[in-house]
Amino acid sequence: MTTEFWMYVLTGLSSVSLILLLIILVRKAPGTGLSEQLAQHKLELVQQQGQFQQQLSEQLHMQRQQLLQQQQEHLLQVLQKISDTQQAARFELSKNLQQQAIMLAEQVKQLTQSIDQRLKDIAGQVEKRLSDGFEKTNQTFTDIVKRLALIDDAQKKITELSNNVVSLQEVLADKRSRGAFGEVQLTALIRNVLPEQHFSLQHTLSNGRIADCMLFLPKPSGDIAIDAKFPLESYKKMTDLHSSAEERKQAQRQFKIDIKKHINDIADKYIIAHETADGAIMFLPAEAIFAELHAYHPDIVEEAYRRRVWLTSPTTLMAVLTTARSVLKDDATRRQIHLIQEHLIKLADDFSRFRGRFDNLAKHIDQAAVDVKQIHTSADKISNRFSQIEKVEWLDDAE
Template sequence: MAEIALIVSATSLAVLVWLALGFARLRSSLKDPVAAVAPLLEEKHRAMLTDLHIGLTQQGDRLGRHLTDSSERLSAKIDQRLDQIAGKVDERLDEGFKKTNETFVNVMQRLATIDEAQKKIETLTGSVMSLQELLGDKRSRGAFGEVQLEALVRNVLPPAAFELQYTLSNGMRVDCALRLPPPTGLVTVDSKFPLENYHRMFDREADQVERAFAQKQFKADIRKHVDDIARKYIIAGETSDGAVMFVPAEAVFAEIHAYHPEVVEYAIGRRVWIVSPTTLMAVLNTARAVLKDVETRRHIHIIQEELGKLGVDFQRFDERMKKLADHIRQAHQDAEDVQVSSRKISQRFQQIEAAEIEEKPPANVVRLEPDRK
């Protein structure tokens, strides 16, 4: 508004200056002749200036009102547009905040999952370190193998079929003795864990010579364990003619059977069978099946006696069933006879109601024949 008023004022001033200059030129050209009409011209001039001033004032008022109306309409449109923009901005902000909140919740859940996994990894790392420390000692490895052997045997066989830390007649104590029926008899199972040289065989920091030497020592360890088991735990007349060497690590067992068949053949020659946790489960399941078959054979006479009793009871049941069938058949026949009698009685009642009874003459009345002419 201030700029518009300034423009109008400048325009009015320019018109006044232009009129003043024109009047001056006209006055200088006329000089004395015009002096007589100077008051008239001056009056005309003042009237024109007054009219011009009034016209400019009215024009300025109209322009001011128009600009005010335009400014108000423009302000209203701007306010409306700003309200729309603000609404959309608020809506976008709400959506963005909602999505950000959902993303934050998902991130927190993922972080919680990662934190839980990290704790499990730390626990597992500690367990692995503890297991490495446990397996690093020879006596600890032996205890680990005995515990694993005990768990496998207890899960498969009944308590009467085995004994842990069994002492033989020669004073030797075996980890586990399986009591199987004749002719197998007592089967000894001992746990061995040849782990030191096995680790040296796969040590990346060792050279080829050291690995070859470790492999040689590994086979020597297996042979020594086989000899110890065959010498200590196979006793003629007391145990079976063979024993079981339990290796509690599947990797060690696989290494022996895959790359050292001569050691396996040597063990078989000494009547020692090398097993892992998996293969020992198969052996124990077979032993359980044998025990179950023996128990079944032992109680076969009881089973036969019970089957005989069951046969007698079934024969008695068959006879009683036949009698019951005869009674049911007779009852059915009697029911049919009663139904026939009932039907006849019903028909007779119907005839009586319909007065269809035939008249019969008394027995002492004699009918006379009509005379014939």
């Protein structure tokens, strides 16, 4: 109850007492002594009223002090409960944050391990494929170097044979010996350059003719026949300085007749439609005869071209065989190109899958980074809230 309420009560009681006193005085002492009695009663009433007000003020003061004490005790209890609640909330929040941090660290660790493992697997596969490719390439280069070494050795041997042509003339005086020499030289050249499955020696054609060698080449070249010819007698007479001019001219005419006959025989015997290529090769085992034809007898060379018979010496035949080997190698590569394309397509698919998985992984990492950043933001806000609460408590204590 407030002080105003008690003042109203006191005023009401005073008014009631005054009215009762007037009634009593009117009944007891009518006349002139009424004013004195009223004054006296009024004085007593004022004194009683003062005492009552003093008592009332003391009671109000005591009640106010008790109320203030109760309010302070209640406020202290409330503050203590708030402090306990804050401590419990801090402990629980700290515990939850630690658990979340541990869980997040574990997830990041597992994600990192998974990424490392996938990258290791991918790197291992790429390294293996590259290693296999390098090994095949190195093997190819090694084979090429070996073949070139064989070609160099054969070229040296051919050069030695060419240098010894003059000394061999006496040995090769017999036609059979010359034919055997040409076939042996042809066989040595071919075996040094081409694999066995791509040529055949003493090959029999459908017309019953036997070619010294048949090269098996892919389309559109087709199979090419090689026949060795060695017109040494007429050439020897033609170049003999001890013979007369007429004899040398006669030998020259015979030399041209022999060469043309060999060209026509090769064209008629070894060029068969739908079985062999549209040309054949005549192998001249002596470089000197080949040089003589190209230097002094262009008409014979043109006749050979017209009949599609290609004149070769040991050196030029080596170039022809090397070209044939390149053609065979290109054909083998072309046959295997679909396998290479399949592997490239599979490699492209693997790389596409790798790129998609890497993009998904990057998205997960970005999302994890955003979540961590949001967690840091929430932690900062919570810390700021605690700081503000501590400031409020400190201000209350200061008051």
